[in-house]
Amino acid sequence: MISATLTNTSSPNTTLTSAPLTTAPLDQRLREERARTDRLFLYLLIAQWALAIAIALLLSPYAWAGRTRSVHFHLQVAIFYGALINVLPLALIVLRPGTPLTRHVVAIAQILWSALLIHLTGGRIETHFHIFGSLAFLAFYLDWRVLVTATLMVVADHMFRGIFWPESVYGVAYTDWWRFLEHAAWVVFEDVILVYACLRGVKSAAAVADREASLAQLNTTIESEVQQKTAELKASLSRFKRIVESTNAIPWEMHAETLQFAYLSPQAGRVFGIEGPPLTGSEVTIQVVHPDDRERLQTTLRELARAPELTQIECDYRVQNRNQRVFHVRSVVSVHRDGDQNWLRGVTFDITKQREMELELRQAQKLESVGRLAAGVAHEINTPIQFISDSMQFLKEATTAFSSVIQRYRTLAGAVVNGDSPAAAVAATNATDADVEQDIDYMLEHAPRAIERTLDGAERVSVIVRSMKEFAHPDHKEMTTVDLNRAIVTTLNIARNEYKYVADAETDLGDLPPVLCYPSDINQVMLNMIVNAAHAIEDVVRGTEERGRIFIQTRLEDAEVVIRISDTGGGVPPEIRDQIFDPFFTTKDVGRGTGQGLAIARSVVHKKHHGEILLETEMGVGSTFIIRLPVTPSPVLVGALS
Amino acid sequence: MNRSSSFRTRAWLTAATVFWLAGVVYGIERMSRYALTPAVQQPLVPTWPAISSLARAPGRTTLVMFVHPQCPCTRASLAELEQIIRENSGTPTPALDAFVVFLAPSSMPQGWAASTLLDRVGHLRGVSVVSDTNGREARLFHADVSGVLVLYDGRGDLMFSGGITGSRGEVGENDGLRRVRALLTASPTSPQRAPVFGCPLSDPAARTDGAL
Numbered sequence: 001m002i003s004a005t006l007t008n009t010s011s012p013n014t015t016l017t018s019a020p021l022t023t024a025p026l027d028q029r030l031r032e033e034r035a036r037t038d039r040l041f042l043y044l045l046i047a048q049w050a051l052a053i054a055i056a057l058l059l060s061p062y063a064w065a066g067r068t069r070s071v072h073f074h075l076q077v078a079i080f081y082g083a084l085i086n087v088l089p090l091a092l093i094v095l096r097p098g099t100p101l102t103r104h105v106v107a108i109a110q111i112l113w114s115a116l117l118i119h120l121t122g123g124r125i126e127t128h129f130h131i132f133g134s135l136a137f138l139a140f141y142l143d144w145r146v147l148v149t150a151t152l153m154v155v156a157d158h159m160f161r162g163i164f165w166p167e168s169v170y171g172v173a174y175t176d177w178w179r180f181l182e183h184a185a186w187v188v189f190e191d192v193i194l195v196y197a198c199l200r201g202v203k204s205a206a207a208v209a210d211r212e213a214s215l216a217q218l219n220t221t222i223e224s225e226v227q228q229k230t231a232e233l234k235a236s237l238s239r240f241k242r243i244v245e246s247t248n249a250i251p252w253e254m255h256a257e258t259l260q261f262a263y264l265s266p267q268a269g270r271v272f273g274i275e276g277p278p279l280t281g282s283e284v285t286i287q288v289v290h291p292d293d294r295e296r297l298q299t300t301l302r303e304l305a306r307a308p309e310l311t312q313i314e315c316d317y318r319v320q321n322r323n324q325r326v327f328h329v330r331s332v333v334s335v336h337r338d339g340d341q342n343w344l345r346g347v348t349f350d351i352t353k354q355r356e357m358e359l360e361l362r363q364a365q366k367l368e369s370v371g372r373l374a375a376g377v378a379h380e381i382n383t384p385i386q387f388i389s390d391s392m393q394f395l396k397e398a399t400t401a402f403s404s405v406i407q408r409y410r411t412l413a414g415a416v417v418n419g420d421s422p423a424a425a426v427a428a429t430n431a432t433d434a435d436v437e438q439d440i441d442y443m444l445e446h447a448p449r450a451i452e453r454t455l456d457g458a459e460r461v462s463v464i465v466r467s468m469k470e471f472a473h474p475d476h477k478e479m480t481t482v483d484l485n486r487a488i489v490t491t492l493n494i495a496r497n498e499y500k501y502v503a504d505a506e507t508d509l510g511d512l513p514p515v516l517c518y519p520s521d522i523n524q525v526m527l528n529m530i531v532n533a534a535h536a537i538e539d540v541v542r543g544t545e546e547r548g549r550i551f552i553q554t555r556l557e558d559a560e561v562v563i564r565i566s567d568t569g570g571g572v573p574p575e576i577r578d579q580i581f582d583p584f585f586t587t588k589d590v591g592r593g594t595g596q597g598l599a600i601a602r603s604v605v606h607k608k609h610h611g612e613i614l615l616e617t618e619m620g621v622g623s624t625f626i627i628r629l630p631v632t633p634s635p636v637l638v639g640a641l642s
Numbered sequence: 643m644n645r646s647s648s649f650r651t652r653a654w655l656t657a658a659t660v661f662w663l664a665g666v667v668y669g670i671e672r673m674s675r676y677a678l679t680p681a682v683q684q685p686l687v688p689t690w691p692a693i694s695s696l697a698r699a700p701g702r703t704t705l706v707m708f709v710h711p712q713c714p715c716t717r718a719s720l721a722e723l724e725q726i727i728r729e730n731s732g733t734p735t736p737a738l739d740a741f742v743v744f745l746a747p748s749s750m751p752q753g754w755a756a757s758t759l760l761d762r763v764g765h766l767r768g769v770s771v772v773s774d775t776n777g778r779e780a781r782l783f784h785a786d787v788s789g790v791l792v793l794y795d796g797r798g799d800l801m802f803s804g805g806i807t808g809s810r811g812e813v814g815e816n817d818g819l820r821r822v823r824a825l826l827t828a829s830p831t832s833p834q835r836a837p838v839f840g841c842p843l844s845d846p847a848a849r850t851d852g853a854l
Contacts, residue, residue: 062714066745066747081669096655101655115670165678172808
């Protein structure tokens with residue numbers, strides 16, 4: 001038998017020290033086995049009592065004296081003497097199960113039951129088999145000493161009854177004195193077998209106990225290791241939790257079907273100042289999501305839940321706390337499957353400041369564009385204003401001349417009406433002189449042209465002002481449908497001063513449906529593209545008489561609008577083609593560009609409209625930027641774009 | 643558990659065991675006394691009563707056993723009687739007439755006497771079952787106890803009177819049985835007796851005045 005004691009369970013380096021051979025596990029096992037056997041005898045003793053009463057009731061319920069009957073002595077014996085036999089063993093079984101005294105008393109009681117049953121059945125020799133059955137039952141104790149007690153009890157019983165009452169045990173009134181030894185010999189014969197069985201049982205129990213001890217030792221070792229690993233895991237988990245929960249990123253997990261949070265990192269409350277009941281278990285859109293974004297977010301998440309596993313989206317929306325403070329957040333969400341359960345797992349970031357900075361940056365870029373365009377626009381307006389002014393000056397002078405001459409002719413007309421010939425002659429001379437003097441013919445010839453120029457100039461100013469107004473369209477917070485062809489023409493108008501000295505702009509605008517987009521942002525993209533094209537051409541034609549060409553083409557391809565902006569510039573060198581969309585990357589001179597134009601264009605097209613922007617370029621030939629915009633973004637797209 | 647508490651527990655257990663053993667020994671003593679105490683027998687009836695309604699055949703040994711139909715103890719007596727009858731019927735010239743007289747008080751309801759004992763005797767060949775109204779025959783033969791067996795020789799002289807069980811309600815070789823067997827094969831010099839174990843055939847109150 002191998003046994004060991006665990007000397008140090010608290011230390012990670014657990015040591016197992018060999019200990020002297022101990023029988024504690026065997027003793028415990030035997031005690032449990034004997035307690036189980038005690039319980040077995042508890043039922044057996046009660047059953048024997050009931051049997052004895054039943055036998056007495058069946059065979060000898062009454063004693064008779066003539067016509068008078070009374071309860072038979074056997075029935076009284078069965079009830080009261082049976083109770084006496086049982087009282088001590090039953091009490092010990094209940095109060096002290098598994099103890100030696102209990103099983104030895106049980107052994108004595110069991111032999112007493114044999115004697116009583118033999119007596120109640122009228123000394124039938126068949127009832128003696130109860131003794132052998134009892135011994136076999138007592139062997140369940142796996143204690144040969146109990147068999148000795150029982151055997152001694154049998155021998156004593158046979159010996160004394162053989163002397164004083166031989167009929168009750170041998171069925172004859174006279175027998176040899178040593179007859180009890182014959183009976184005892186048969187009992188001993190059975191005892192030999194049962195003692196052997198007991199010893200084998202104990203040996204077997206010892207083997208089992210040994211195995212159990214080994215298993216217990218192994219279990220203790222494993223348990224110790226498990227505790228150690230669990231502690232490490234807990235520490236790791238705690239560390240991980242501290243790390244995760246100390247950031248402003250908010251990890252969460254929700255059931256894909258119900259959209260209820262299974263886990264929501266506690267910093268949600270800290271970051272957003274959201275109070276109230278825990279959000280875990282609540283439906284995602286109920287409490288925190290801005291009412292205007294709830295339906296869209298819900299639709300987006302449900303669409304994602306049906307998407308293939310590991311599909312990932314970015315989803316921007318707004319969160320509102322109880323103080324009505326609104327946060328812009330971005331969630332990176334992916335769908336996972338664990339068995340039959342679908343989960344949405346994601347991380348949410350507060351991008352309110354980023355949003356504000358983006359807005360400021362875009363506004364700054366817009367202001368930069370406006371500032372850059374201001375001179376050109378002023379010039380564009382100044383030219384028609386100039387010739388409007390000249391024409392109006394001419395018309396003013398003409399009006400003065402016409403007034404003077406008309407006054408003379410009116411005088412002439414009065415003299416003619418009055419019949420005053422002399423005065424009429426004088427007036428006619430004056431009028432003719434004035435007509436010549438004022439060069440009325442010239443005036444009459446050029447005044448209509450001056451008016452036309454004025455009107456033309458006013459129209460040109462009107463177009464420029466309208467273009468500016470459309471370009472500087474107030475920011476729409478929501479997407480709206482836009483005529484992209486008109487947006488392109490408008491942008492060309494206000495950017496004319498940027499390219500008119502170096503290039504000619506041409507358009508080939510196809511039939512387009514209204515496109516759902518953010519108009520101000522799309523105008524900004526178009527302006528950036530045109531200004532970039534003009535700058536590229538300028539770099540090529542500078543110092544020459546040559547002019548470049550900006551060509552803008554629009555087409556509807558499937559469900560996308562494709563806008564191609566081509567220039568005849570020098571092209572984009574291969575080594576920087578991957579960088580041109582990076583923020584703050586520019587090849588222009590200081591003051592000519594900030595490196596934000598293409599970056600913002602890409603951001604607007606990719607993130608806000610889920611379109612794409614591509615570059616086709618050939619060195620020495622020119623470049624073409626291709627913008628593809630979906631006519632109607634999908635619900636998921638809308639969610640991702642918001 | 644401290645030492646004094648352990649001692650008290652041991653003391654209680656020892657006392658309980660001793661009392662228990664004393665109780666069971668006393669019970670054994672009571673049982674054995676009950677089983678081994680024979681009934682008090684009346685004086686012998688040395689010759690066959692002339693006024694007996696039982697038909698004794700002269701020259702033939704006549705055996706009469708008196709039985710209380712409800713007495714559990716008599717089951718053993720009948721078992722021994724069966725053995726005697728069986729042994730005797732095997733002899734070449736059976737010369738034994740046997741009567742089993744069942745007590746039949748007239749005041750008891752009809753069917754009272756119809757017991758398993760009666761059924762048992764009814765199956766014995768060569769045994770006449772006689773109903774003894776109000777115990778008249780029992781009184782003639784001075785049989786007070788169920789299980790009393792009297793044996794008369796061919797001349798009507800008493801050979802044996804007593805029980806054929808060694809104790810109450812228990813079968814097995816015994817003195818009475820052995821004597822009856824012997825008497826059936828050899829003539830006795832004087833009437834012999836043996837203890838008898840069984841239920842009284844008369845009511846307790848009537849036993850002194852001889853009425854049932």
